[in-house]
Amino acid sequence: MSEQDTPPGETRYEPPPSVGKLLAWVLVFVVAALAVVLGGVCFT
Structure with missing residues (x-):
């Protein structure tokens, strides 16, 4: 469904691309940084 298919009254909660x-x-x-930090803590 494209944006044209939605009725004007219905708002779609979608941020811009x-x-x-x-x-x-x-x-x-953030996930990569957490993996590095947790990996460093586990291996010390």
Whole structure:
């Protein structure tokens, strides 16, 4: 379904693609940093 298919009264909770991509990259880096930190703690 594209945005044209949704009725005008119905709002879709969807961030713009650029915000979604930025959020995804931030999450990737946070998870990677946590993995490094936890891995360093476990192996010491």
